[in-house]
Amino acid sequence: MSMNEFKPKIVAFCCNWCSYAGADLAGTNRLNYPADVKIIRVPCSCRVNPMFILRAFQRGADGVILCGCHPGDCHYTTGNYYARRRMTMLFSMLDYLGIEKERTRVEWVSAAEGAKFAAVMNDFVKTVTELGENKRLEDLRCKK
Amino acid sequence: MQEVMKKRAKELLASGEVTRVIGWKKNEFDYDITPAVFETAEAIDRDFVYDDFCGPNLSKFTFQHQKNDTKTLVFLKPCDTYSMTQMVTEHRVNRDALYIIGIPCFGKIDIEKIKADGMTGILSVTSEGADVKVHTLYGDKTYVKIDVMAERCLACKSKYHTIYDELIGEEGEVMETDRFDQVKELEAMTPDQRFEFWRGELSRCIRCNACRNACPACTCESCVFDNPESGIAQKAAADSFEENMFHIIRAFHVAGRCTDCGECSRVCPQHIPLHLLNRKFISDINGYYGEYQAGEEVGQRAPLVNFTKEDVEPDVVAKGGK
């Protein structure tokens, strides 16, 4: 597979109340973002624990992004504040283990930000495409 | 010290204040120390020891005795009291079921360092003050204690006891340490170098789970690593991914609660420097959310179950960290 054909697989965890609705809005507005972004809907950004992120990489993701309501706007009031600390710690640990820090990201996307959702995904896919395949957190048994 | 402790333990048993004592006893070799439960004065006279090999942190051993209706006496070194305080904070152990005696610690000896120096056929090791005398089948040798001290004791963070009912010996102080130096060295490497370094370390893991079992912060009755649905229970890692995952998750689950007692690294049969993972989290927490020492006092709120509205965004990592 040559570099310019490489299409990264992206897993996007989106909270039900803001970012998932933002993705919906991007869809109804016919804004384009790559089809390789697989959205997993979660009740709140803080539903995502570090194991989710690692599992996504194990099952073949090249990049994982977590989207939630803007700080202060979480449907459960404070969920995303906890998620923010948790992800900061996890990303820092991944970097410490030598895993590319560009493969993980957190973005706050509201239900009204369809355009932001599409822009974020396009940008993230671009970044991960430049990085290439996930090799450092891959599980060979899961490769097809 | 040992004799004072024995005397106190026997007094407390005799008065009925406690019905069992958690301490240490010797196995076949002087340096082969194991935690033990004593229920009689005879057992204490025969087996109880406290010396420079009593590294095991006894706080976790109180866990299985907290539901008894009578009290248990436990001896805790300064660093062990941090673990105990953390367990009490998390309501993992019933404080009222325990009688805690704080004891001093002047650093423990790492027998592996003596063995690494080529000593074989070790018959006995005695430690007095700054001298460590090793008596072997092939002759004797004396070491300066600091040269054979455990790594974690060289970076000791405190001689102060954070929880106790009574103290034997004098109270010590919180100390300055250089325990984050190695973390900083790793942070200064390139990602490729770090990746190589950790592959070299983590690929040796045999998933014996000793690090988890010894850890006083790991007190969940059912652990994610025992969940048959997880695909990673009760087996050696099948793949580099599983090695990484085990170590990231193990360290993450104690992040903000790890007191840096050093038990995990001590018990690892593969000598994997688990403390470098824990200390990374500790130093990140200190840097991002303010200085925090787990187990300092009862009732603290752990940083990962806390937040402020002004916390840094996770992209701080991609931007190069603190």
Ligand code: SF4
């Ligand atoms: S992770 Fe290691 S250093 Fe931290 S509390 Fe557990 S055993 Fe002690």
Ligand code: SF4
């Ligand atoms: S004690 Fe060492 S070998 Fe055993 S599971 Fe922990 S890191 Fe792996």
Ligand code: FES
């Ligand atoms: S509901 Fe959206 S982040 Fe909590």
